[in-house]
Amino acid sequence: MGLFSRFSLSRDMGIDLGTANTLVYVSGKGIVLQEPSVLAIDKSEKRAIALGTEAKKMLGRTPENVMALRPLRDGVIADFDSAELMLKHFMHKANEGKSLVLPRIVIGIPSGVTGVERRAMMDAAVHAGAREVYLIDEPVAAAIGAGLPVVEPTGNMIIDIGGGTTEVAVLSLQGTVLSESVRIAGDELTDSISQYMKKVHNLLIGERTAEEIKIRIGSAYPTRDDDQAVMEVRGLHLLSGLPRTVILKGPEIRESMSEPLSVIIEAVKRTLERTPPELAADIIDRGIMLAGGGALLKGLDTLISHETGIVTHVAGDPLSCVVLGTGRVLENFQQLERVFSGRSRTT
């Protein structure tokens, strides 16, 4: 027994299979993989030719026989076969081919999903080589990963703004007291920039360029150095049909994202309105925690504080909160067993 307790035969994994990014945590090691959830496949041979970072570079730049695709939409699996293929590759890479036994897997899932979507996630993990699959609501995992005391009888509010979904949840005693999930998040912010560029600057730009604009000069709330935020952007001019360079300023980009941002703010306000008074009092004391890549948008914490009157913090490493949470759960399996919202056994 001594031997087995010290040298686990399987490499248990915590996985955040996100719309934008997939992260894998290996028990006892930490985060071993963080890559875009993108797969490039050869259409004629129907096989994967690139994955993750390499495949993301191909988005919008593929020849006819190659297709770069994102198997997840709005936080859930949109294309089952490619999601499974991607998961299998990532699990294999994280495992480094060392383990002999199939791993136990804890995987995050948006809280608002249907039974069918849950089932699809579990099946994909099993087909990809998991021995047992445990599902955890992403807001719960994010809160654990952000270091919130979810085991205590205290109310905590977490907002996870990913690529496809924004989830707002109030947690207490290892569980979700209430939550709301809207399918508006980072990707919609990026989309609004693309649309704005078309409408106002007559410039066609790709998804990657729009995202870069958002990250470099985008913001949710005015700051003092707003005017300094400028960026040169290249795209295809719609009127002349030729490539052209345009200079963009921070404030116009903030303005272009105002619609999806207000949807996010409304979801936060609705959740606060539904929160039982004792828990609301806790949240006022403790503040709101922001996680997910969307939390990195400049000034988003200030906007939420301003709109709700509650102090808002950005988690230390917002992109990793969910996967860190799944890892903590793996490593404290007995204490945190109640956090799971679903499980499957194959053995």
Ligand SMILES: Nc1ncnc2c1ncn2[C@@H]1O[C@H](COP(=O)(O)OP(=O)(O)OP(=O)(O)O)[C@@H](O)[C@H]1O
């Ligand atoms: N510095 C930044 N500023 C603004 N947005 C950012 C920044 N860095 C990443 N993002 C955005 O964060 C989003 C990805 O976040 P994350 O990896 O948490 O999503 P995900 O977990 O894959 O998606 P989901 O949880 O919806 O399935 C993308 O829309 C990306 O553009």
Ligand SMILES: [Mg+2]
């Ligand atoms: Mg996520």
